[in-house]
Amino acid sequence: MSAETVTIEKLGAQGDGIASTPSGQVFVPFTLAGETITIARQKSSGDLISLLKPAPERIAPACRHFGPDGVNGTCGGCSLQHLAAAPYHAFKRQVVIDALSAHGIDCPVDPLVTASPGERRRATFSARKTDQGIILGFSSPQSHHIVEIEECPVLSPAVFSRLPALKLLAGILATGNEPFRISVLETETGLDVSFSGLKSPSDKRRQAATRAVMAVKGIARLTYEDEIIIEPARPTLDIAGTRVSPPPSGFAQATRQAEETMAGLVVAHLKSCKSVADLFSGFGTFALRLAAKARVHAVEFDAPALAALDLAVRNRQGLKPLTSERRDLSRRPLLPRELQGFDGVVFDPPRAGAREQCEELAASKVKKIVAVSCNPATLGRDLRILIDGGYRLEKVIPIDQFLWSHHVEAVALLTRA
Structure with missing residues (x-):
């Protein structure tokens, strides 16, 4: 150097x-x-x-683990704690504007919907067993070094307060010194905790972990590689009055506040639609809300997520018909003839985006579309396809749910011109 x-x-x-x-x-x-x-x-x-x-x-960072002089090393969870609020918000909005401009798109972009400390209900920790005990925290940027966290202003209090319990369980389940991951989701009934990257625990260790979960309280489910070890209380999320039990390690929005904002935009834009397709639906974050007033067809490749949605629908009265279909939309997107029965579509794909599905949507006659994305770069590409197919991009709303990171969500509202 x-x-x-x-x-x-x-x-x-x-x-x-x-x-x-x-x-x-x-x-x-x-x-x-x-x-x-x-x-x-x-x-x-x-x-x-x-x-x-x-x-x-x-400005001074909010956390002692941030920056090159962080305690125990630089935590990789945040990258922008040193930037004041107003320019930080402007930066995230500009990321979305630049991603759209890269594809020749010039449209209204709303101010950033901001996030606050203590809102993160979902996190994945890195951990390792050492001679001195369990190290649990986040990896340094571009490094395998795990920074053991003593504070985290981003996490919800319910998640952060259970870190000692996670360490206890890690000490029971881990046998070697290889790094592993602990995914946590705060639910209505307690934390949904999933271990991965470990050697399969012995029956003796599973029994010890079961006793520990019952002793520490606050943990609804403990799983190893999607296999349930113990479930004192079924983890549930309240989605507009419908109780959903997500599958182990199932995807959920990182903050409840961002989810509510995105869902509100989706429902408002599609409020006049009588039949809606929810593509990449997961376990129904949007579908269950839309079904209050419209017929909904949810399409998702993850079978456990669809099973969770189906169970939630069967236990809820008062919804419009909500059907589901397991399908890999990157390989088999819905074709224009299959989209004929829908006057509205919402899609929320993984970071790779929905290019194949957008190509078919561009050739369809769907009246209204909402695009939800965690990756502005692929969102810009997908929106370009839809615009070239005759859709008018009304506006884009950037949403922050990964506080003090460079990640930004966005919701785009489109109408067939």
């Missing part, structure tokens, strides 16, 4: 500061536009050594 002094010109889409040098751009985490810094450089990456001229937007 070589040390050099650079000036940060702007923030990149990943939240790193970007400086231009005679040998090309260099990306430096934990820096801000306008700052003059000294870095240790290796090719296009730089590590901050000293801050010679701070930006006026720089």
Whole structure:
């Protein structure tokens, strides 16, 4: 590595500061536009050594584990705690604007729907068993080093307060020193905890873990690689009055607040539709809300998620007909003839987006579409396909549910022109 002094010109889409040098751009985490810094450089990456001229937007981070001087190392959970609120919100909105502009899209983009500390109900921790005990926390950026967290302003109190219980269970189930993962979801009945990356626990360890869960309280279900070890109370989520039991390790939005915002936008845009297709539906985050007033067909490839949705529907009265279909929409998208019976569509795909399905939607006559995305880059690509197919993009709403990270959700509202 070589040390050099650079000036940060702007923030990149990943939240790193970007400086231009005679040998090309260099990306430096934990820096801000306008700052003059000294870095240790290796090719296009730089590590901050000293801050010679701070930006006026720089603030003290909210967490002791943030930044190059974090306790026990740099926690990889956040990347932008050093940026003041107003420019942070503007940065996330600009990420969406830039992603749309890359595909020639110029449309109204609303101000960011903001997130607050203590809202994260879902998290995946890294852990490892050592001679000194269990290390549990988040991995450093681009590293296998696990930063043991002593605080986390992002997590909900219900999740953070159970970290000692997670360590206890990890000490029981882990046998070697290989790293493993613990996924946690806060539900109405307690935490849904899932271990993965471990060697299969022995019967003796499973029995010990069962006793521990019953002793510590607050844990609704403990699973290993989707196999239920103990379930003192079925984990449930309340979706607009419908109680849903998500499958082990099932996908749920990271914060309840962001989910409510996204769902509100979906329902409002499709309120005049009588028949709606919910594509990449999961266990019904949008479908169950839409079924209050419209017939809904939910399409999803994950069988356990569809089973959870089916069970929820059978136990709920007063909904319009809600059917479901297991289907891989990236390989077998709904064709225009299959979309004929729908006047509204919502899709919320994985980060890879929904290119194949959008190509078929572009050739359809569906009147209204809502695109929900966790990846502005693929959202821009998918929206370009729909616009070229004759849809009018009314507006895009950026939503923050991964506080102080570079990740941003977006909801796009489209109408057939």
